Amino acid sequence: MPETLEAAVTVDPAFRDDVLRGLKQKQPSIPARWLYDRRGSELFDDITRLDAYYPTRVETRIMRDNAAEIAAAAGKGGALIEFGAGSVTKTPLMINALEPDHYVPIDISGDYLRDSAAKLKADHPGLEVDPVEADFTKPFDLPDAIAGLHRVGFFPGSTIGNFVPRSATDLLRSFRDILLDDSMLLIGMDRVKDLDRLRAAYDDPEGVTAAFNKNLLTRINRELDARVDEDAFVHEARWNEMLGRIEMHLVATRDTVMDIEGERFAFAEGDTIHTENSHKYGKRGARTLLLSGGWTPIAEWVDADRDFAFILAEAQPNRFAP
Structure with a gap:
């Protein structure tokens, strides 16, 4: 009992x-978010290292090859807010490029989140790391410590593709409200491609x-x-x-x-x-989704085969603000 x-x-x-x-x-x-308990998160990390799973490999290459340009466009310092626990490969790349003062990872899997945050803190001792255990599809509060800092949202891995378009639009609008005016969003979006490659990546x-x-x-x-x-x-x-x-x-x-x-x-x-x-989104579809979600695309980086897009967008003015 x-x-x-x-x-x-x-x-x-x-x-x-x-x-x-x-x-x-x-x-x-x-809902797909329940796939990510501690064991699920560990397995997904394993997936990202598979030969057949191109998104992580391609997106990482885009970030590495364009780090200086991304940093110049997004701005250095301030707060980097990642929707989803930090990836062992992509998050350090963005931290090294943007040199934020504060890093806020948000994830529903508390144990995995804390382990990931502790590792990043150990690897970047000068960085303030403040993990938030939350379902980022629902309302939550950011730490008071980042008040007044320039905010860059980070949503890699084509996670936005897990949401049907209506929910994806709502989620992007929620990010806009959380990150506030003058913020930016770095987001990964996978593109339509050969079906055999797509199926192999997910099986x-x-x-x-x-x-x-x-x-x-x-x-x-x-x-x-x-x-x-x-x-x-x-x-x-x-x-x-x-x-x-x-x-x-x-x-x-x-x-x-x-x-x-x-x-x-x-x-x-x-x-x-x-x-x-x-x-999977085409070039126009990706930009339309962002615009509908309250973000204006200002820069885009793609791989040589145009398999994947890494997009920087800025928050649209909140016309309903007092």
Whole structure:
């Protein structure tokens, strides 16, 4: 009994609510942010180092090759606010280029966030590091210590592609409100390309992405009062031509039933749980999205093959401010 009570205390109620509500939908789905518990975050770091996963490699090369130009356009010093825990490769590049006085990583995975922040602090002893454990898709407060500092938001990795366009627009508007007037945003956006390359990036032969996706089932079993047969599902990456995105699904390989928090969810063979999207944007689509979200693009850097874009945008004036 004490173990059950402890689990009930530690579970995130938002996780429980999203899982139960998501599995009741016509197309069962669970928000992608719940893929990133500590183990999920570690697996995603492993994904970024795979040969098939081009986005991190290409974006890192863009940053490294254009660091001085990016810093000149974005400005040095001030506060660098990263939406998502610091990447072991990209975040140090931007810290070295922009030389901020203060670095604020924001992430929903508290343990991973604190470990990442501690490592960055150790590697940059003169930098003030102030991690914020929060879901950046919802309202939260930035540290008082950065009040009055020039703010540069950092949203790499094409994470914006995980959101459907309407939600992506809302998220960008939220970033605009959080970062305030005269701020800037550095954002990565993946572009449409050969479908074989896209599928390989999200269904690697090593099986790391499959483990990342299936870890969501492990988390449900661990954190909720659940009985889920994890072996009854396999990972699948699909290209949705109409919506311009890669979709990750957990596909039932046989009839199975999930018992979660006293509720039962039946899956027939072939039924899926939709766990993540990765929208791909053309040049005009990326800029339109930013403009709709309250940001005006002012500079763009791409790789030689134009596979990926790293865009700098400035906050549009808040016309509704007093």
